[in-house]
Amino acid sequence: MINLEIKNIKSHPSLSLAKAKASRDLQINFNQAEDALTIPAESKHDYKCGSATQSGRSMIEMLGVLAIIGVLSVGGIAGYSKAMMKYRINKTIEQITLIAGNVRAFWGPQGNYNGFYCDCSSESYDFCSGQANNDGCPIIKKAKLLPDEMLTIDSTTGKITNITNAFGGLLWTKDLNYGGFILEFRDIPTEACIDIITQNWKDVKVENIGVANGAGRPDVSATPIDIDTAINLCQHGDHNNLHFQVESKDTSWLD
Numbered sequence: 001m002i003n004l005e006i007k008n009i010k011s012h013p014s015l016s017l018a019k020a021k022a023s024r025d026l027q028i029n030f031n032q033a034e035d036a037l038t039i040p041a042e043s044k045h046d047y048k049c050g051s052a053t054q055s056g057r058s059m060i061e062m063l064g065v066l067a068i069i070g071v072l073s074v075g076g077i078a079g080y081s082k083a084m085m086k087y088r089i090n091k092t093i094e095q096i097t098l099i100a101g102n103v104r105a106f107w108g109p110q111g112n113y114n115g116f117y118c119d120c121s122s123e124s125y126d127f128c129s130g131q132a133n134n135d136g137c138p139i140i141k142k143a144k145l146l147p148d149e150m151l152t153i154d155s156t157t158g159k160i161t162n163i164t165n166a167f168g169g170l171l172w173t174k175d176l177n178y179g180g181f182i183l184e185f186r187d188i189p190t191e192a193c194i195d196i197i198t199q200n201w202k203d204v205k206v207e208n209i210g211v212a213n214g215a216g217r218p219d220v221s222a223t224p225i226d227i228d229t230a231i232n233l234c235q236h237g238d239h240n241n242l243h244f245q246v247e248s249k250d251t252s253w254l255d
Contacts, residue, residue: 113176120170207223
C-alpha cells in the first residue's frame, strides 16, 4: 500500500480538511491502480503457457474428429459410386432405346438390315469394319444412328475408330440374314446387367436378350425377363456382354 502523509498543516482549518480529503482520495486512487496491475494467481499459469484465454484440444477429441471425418468420407464415396452406377444404367438404357429406334426407322422401309455391321473389337481399338474392312462404319456415321457420345472419330480420316458404351465397354452391331439385328453391349457389371435386362423392351421390339462372358456363346432368354432369370444370366462380374436381338425371335444366329 502507498501511504501519503500530510504533515505540519498550520493553515485555516477548512483548508486543512480539504488537503486531508485530497490526500485520502489520492491514496485510494493509487491503491486502485496497484490492484489493477496485480496478476491474479489463477491466471499466472495461463500467461506462462502463452494462453491466457484459450485451452487446447485433447488427443482423444482430435481422434474423435478424425473418426467422424473418415465416416463421412466413406459415406460420400459410397453415395457417389451408387449415383454413378445409376447414371450409367440409365444412360445405357437410353442408348439401346435410341439406337434400336434409329436403326428400325432407317432400314425399316427396305425390309431388312443388310449392312448394319460394325465391329471395333480389335486389341488396338482402331479397327471398325462395316461393309468393308477398316472403313469406319460409314453408314452408322452418315445416318447418325448412334449418339455422338459413343463415337471416337479420327480427326484426319473422319472415320469411326471406336464405339464405347456408358460403362466403357465396346458396342458391336450385326445384321441378321433373316431379318432383325443385334446390339451387343460389352463389359457390363452384374448389378447393371440385372437392372438393364429386366426393363420392358417390347416398345423397341427387343425379342430376345443374351448374356455371355466375353466372346463366349450367350445364354438367351425371351423378353420380358424376370429377376431370377436375370440373376442367373448376369453372373460374370464386370464382363457381362449383353446381346439385344431386335425385330426377330429366330435364334439361329447362335448356331
